Amino acid sequence: MIDPQTVKLPVIDAQAGTSDAQAPGAGVRKVYVETYGCQMNEADSEIVLSVMNGTGYEPTQDIAAADVIFLNTCSVRDNAEQRIHGRLTNISYYKKQRPELVVGLLGCMAERLRKQLLQEGSVVDVVVGPDQYRALPDLVEEARTGSKGLAVKLSRVETYEDITPLRTEGISAWLSVMRGCDKFCTFCVVPFTRGRERSRSLESIVREVEELSRHNFREVTLLGQNVNSYRSDGHDFADLLAAVAAVDPSIRIRYTTSHPQDMSDKLIETMAAWKNICNYIHLPVQSGSNRVLKLMNRTYTVEHYLERVARIQELIPDASLSTDIITGFPTETDDDHRRTLDLIARVGYDGAYMFKYSPRENTKAWAMGDDVPEAVKGARLAEIIDLQREIAHRNNQRHVGTVEEILVDGPSKRDEREWKGRTDTNKVVVFTRGDQQIGDYVPVSIQRASAATLHGAPLDSEGRPVYIPLQMTTTTA
Ligand code: SAH
Ligand code: SF4
Ligand code: F3S
Numbered sequence: 001m002i003d004p005q006t007v008k009l010p011v012i013d014a015q016a017g018t019s020d021a022q023a024p025g026a027g028v029r030k031v032y033v034e035t036y037g038c039q040m041n042e043a044d045s046e047i048v049l050s051v052m053n054g055t056g057y058e059p060t061q062d063i064a065a066a067d068v069i070f071l072n073t074c075s076v077r078d079n080a081e082q083r084i085h086g087r088l089t090n091i092s093y094y095k096k097q098r099p100e101l102v103v104g105l106l107g108c109m110a111e112r113l114r115k116q117l118l119q120e121g122s123v124v125d126v127v128v129g130p131d132q133y134r135a136l137p138d139l140v141e142e143a144r145t146g147s148k149g150l151a152v153k154l155s156r157v158e159t160y161e162d163i164t165p166l167r168t169e170g171i172s173a174w175l176s177v178m179r180g181c182d183k184f185c186t187f188c189v190v191p192f193t194r195g196r197e198r199s200r201s202l203e204s205i206v207r208e209v210e211e212l213s214r215h216n217f218r219e220v221t222l223l224g225q226n227v228n229s230y231r232s233d234g235h236d237f238a239d240l241l242a243a244v245a246a247v248d249p250s251i252r253i254r255y256t257t258s259h260p261q262d263m264s265d266k267l268i269e270t271m272a273a274w275k276n277i278c279n280y281i282h283l284p285v286q287s288g289s290n291r292v293l294k295l296m297n298r299t300y301t302v303e304h305y306l307e308r309v310a311r312i313q314e315l316i317p318d319a320s321l322s323t324d325i326i327t328g329f330p331t332e333t334d335d336d337h338r339r340t341l342d343l344i345a346r347v348g349y350d351g352a353y354m355f356k357y358s359p360r361e362n363t364k365a366w367a368m369g370d371d372v373p374e375a376v377k378g379a380r381l382a383e384i385i386d387l388q389r390e391i392a393h394r395n396n397q398r399h400v401g402t403v404e405e406i407l408v409d410g411p412s413k414r415d416e417r418e419w420k421g422r423t424d425t426n427k428v429v430v431f432t433r434g435d436q437q438i439g440d441y442v443p444v445s446i447q448r449a450s451a452a453t454l455h456g457a458p459l460d461s462e463g464r465p466v467y468i469p470l471q472m473t474t475t476t477a
Contacts, residue, residue, distance in 0.1 A: 031057040032066035036084065037074025039223050039256065040194075041107055043174035045072045046165030048106065048133050053166050055137040063094070068102045068140055073109035075189045077358035081109055092123040102143045104128060104136070108193035111152050118148050130179070130194055131155040154180075154195030161200045164208070171218040171409060171439045177205055177240060178224035183259060185286075186297045186364035187326065187357065190225055199224075199232045206243050213248040218407055218439045220244065222255040228262035238270040245274040250441075252407060252424065253277045257284060261300045263308045272315045279316050280426040283308070284324035288343030289336035292329050295368070302343060309347055320425035322351035325384055328377030329357045330368035337380050344387055350395050350427065352388045356381050389451045396427070396449035403459060404429060406444045408436050429454045434466050 031052045035045045048070060049059045060066055069091060074080040084105075095101050104126040105117050111129040118127055125143035128136060129152035139149035159179055167173055178199040181191045209220055222244065224230060230237035237255075245253050253276055258267075260283055271277045283305075287293050290301050312319050325340060344352070356377040359370045406421035412430045413420070419433045421442070430453055431444050443463065444456040460466045 029057050029067040030060040030065055031068040031070065032060050032063050033070045033072060034063075034087070035072045036080060037072070037076065037108065039174055039221065040176060040179075040225065041072050041074060043165065043176045043223055044107065044130060044133070045070075046167050046174070047160045047163050048072065048136060049166035050163050051133050051136050052140075057137075059166065066101070068104065069094070070104040070106050073105060073107040075108040075112045075193055075360070077355065078360075079358070081113075084109055088123050095123050100144065102126065102140050104140070104143075106130075106133070108189065111154070111193040112189060114152050115150060118150060125149070127152065129154065131158045133160070155198075156196050157198060159198055159200040161204045164211075171216070171407070173212050173217045173220050174223055175205065175208060175212075175220055176200070176223045177227060177237075178230050181225040182229070183226055183299070184297060184364075186295065186368075187329065187360065189360045189363060192362065194225065197226070197229050199230050201232050202235045202240050202243055205240065206247060209244050209247045209251070213251055216439060217251065219252045219254065219409075222253065224255075225257060226259045226262070227255050228258050228264065228267060236264075236266070238264065238266040241267070241277055242270050242274065245277050249276050251276060254280065254426070256282045258282065260285065260305045260308055261298070263312075265311065268312055268315050271319075278424045278426065279319045280322070280424070281312060281319060282322045282324075285343060285347075286324060286326050287329065287332075287336065288340035289332070292332055292336050295331065295365070296326075296329060297364070302339070305343075306346065318425065320350045320427070321347060322426075323347070323349050323353075325352055325354045326357050327354065327380040327384055328372035330365055330371055332357075332372050332380075337383075341383065341387055344384065345391065348391050348395060349388065350392055350425070352384075354381060354384050354388065393449075393451035396451065396454060399427070399446045399454050400449055401446065403443050403445050403463070404454070404456070406431070406442050408438050408440050408442055410438055423454075427454055428452065429456060431456045431458050434458055 031049065033045045033048055035041050057068065063069060071084060071087060073084050091103055095103060102125050103123050105124045106128050107130060110117065110127045114127060117124050126139045126149040128139060131154050132151035135151045139151060142149050178197060180195045180197040182197045184191050212220055228237050230240055241253065241255065258281060263283065271279065285305055286296055286298055288302055293301065309321065327337065357372070359366050404423045406423060406429045408419050408421040410420055412418035417433050418430050419436060420428060420430050422428060429444055436442050436458065443459040445459055446454050446456040448455045458466050
């Protein structure tokens with residue numbers, strides 16, 4: 001358990017690593033982590049840095065300055081794994097130059113491929129699964145003396161509750177509230193790579209959010225593969241959300257991911273009741289065909305899903321919904337595909353992550369074969385993406401002419417003279433930069449919108465424009 005009196009929140013200066021020209025091996029040892037996959041992995045990498053920091057390793061963002069390189073990996077689709085194999089080939093270049101460099105492969109791929117990753121000739125020295133990060137310092141020490149190490153045992157209890165993540169300085173924090181997944185969707189490796197569901201105590205999570213508030217974080221995303229399964233000492237996920245929202249009204253609370261089966265009325269009511277719980281729900285549907293949903297073991301029907309969406313829209317009228325879609329699941333027909341398109345159109349999602357089905361060994365769907373030809377998968381995916389883009393574009397036009405409260409999170413990627421931020425409903429907004437700071441809430445008048453981004457002008461607290469466009473100054477002068 002975390003003692004609230006002693007808990008410290010270490011923050012990494014994101015700039016420090018890049019400007020650090022010290023040679024590897026000289027002075028303080030340095031650890032570099034590269035993260036792939038989902039937000040759970042992002043959060044885990046901060047745990048890994050914290051564990052390593054406890055034995056004297058400093059984080060670096062410069063791979064060439066590192067004494068230890070970790071890849072925190074994802075197994076969810078084959079292309080995720082192929083990327084890692086490619087990256088290991090690059091890393092062997094560093095290892096050839098410095099044989100004392102320790103290379104660790106962490107995360108879901110470690111769990112799935114285990115010993116295979118250590119086979120002769122491999123650049124990898126240690127393979128460590130998601131529940132074994134406490135063992136990292138010892139394994140790295142042994143690797144420095146030349147022995148390879150493997151720790152992939154999954155745990156029924158590990159939540160890293162007592163480890164304060166080493167977060168990169170900023171305004172948004174990931175916070176894992178539960179680990180593992182017991183749903184066993186037939187296509188998915190996660191129950192095998194992350195093990196059984198288990199939750200952190202509500203008290204420890206609330207204390208961490210209090211600490212984040214003291215350090216001026218403005219956004220906390222509660223994470224779990226299936227957050228609605230959260231259970232601790234009689235508290236459910238809705239109780240947790242309310243407790244976390246009560247900590248600091250100026251902190252926005254988000255969460256991901258919800259399973260449609262467990263999207264309870266209580267959870268929707270709690271979201272509606274708290275202003276700082278964001279009106280954004282990622283609700284993966286996967287398919288619009290009941291036949292396919294059954295084969296996927298998703299445990300809900302399209303009708304149940306739509307009923308949940310209707311309830312969300314009734315209690316939270318401006319709620320924004322996003323989803324995940326898999327196309328080309330074994331036996332998927334044109335008719336199943338059309339049902340998916342229909343569902344997407346009916347819900348009118350603001351965003352979607354859309355994937356071609358990728359068979360994963362040892363899952364139940366693996367045994368169903370992979371009978372939808374690649375070209376058909378590709379064509380169906382393209383159709384889904386086109387439809388979704390059109391819907392998102394149309395939805396975003398509704399914001400034109402409205403004023404949205406934006407949490408500023410940094411400069412826009414395209415133009416340093418613009419700020420970027422998000423609405424409560426998770427839409428990206430870009431606006432001309434004034435004297436606002438990162439972490440400020442700014443009212444922005446939305447002037448135009450594409451499928452991905454809203455563009456606007458900031459207003460002052462009385463609703464007046466704080467920025468006068470250049471051409472107007474010229475004409476009035
Ligand atoms: N726990 C989350 C998602 C975890 S994985 C949930 O239940 O929604 C993220 C997404 O990857 C899934 O929602 C699914 O759409 C996709 N995915 C998982 N396994 C896949 C596979 N074998 N092939 C293609 N996409 C997959
Ligand atoms: Fe995978 Fe299904 Fe669990 Fe999500 S709910 S992690 S898709 S098994
Ligand atoms: Fe990938 Fe593991 Fe997350 S398989 S999606 S990193 S839980």
